[in-house]
Amino acid sequence: MSANKFTDEFKRDAVAQVEDRGYPVREVAERLGVSTKSIYTWQKQFSRPAKVIQEVDAQADEIRRLKRDLARVTEER
Structure with missing residues (x-):
């Protein structure tokens, strides 16, 4: 899997779903088709x-x- 597969906008939106809208990381990851590890990594990067x-x-x-x-x-x- 390429490190640049997802745009920064996509990653920021995923983080916003968790942080701003209160969705669980697992649910967002499943819905977007990414791993929970990716969401946590993006949180560190963009929060x-x-x-x-x-x-x-x-x-x-x-x-x-x-x-x-x-x-x-x-x-x-």
């Missing part, structure tokens, strides 16, 4: 560190707050 996840969540909260503020100010005008 975001906890600090990055916290920063992204904080930024998303800030964006939501700013959008609410913008809507309120726009309405006041």
Whole structure:
């Protein structure tokens, strides 16, 4: 089996199914036709560190707050 058989996008999607959507590794591996070892390897390669996840969540909260503020100010005008 070639090391470059799957695209990075495919691998990231597989990791996202496990990490973001909460599917079990075994289920994702079976559905995609890959080994569980591949999923775990891709997780190490593509998963975001906890600090990055916290920063992204904080930024998303800030964006939501700013959008609410913008809507309120726009309405006041």
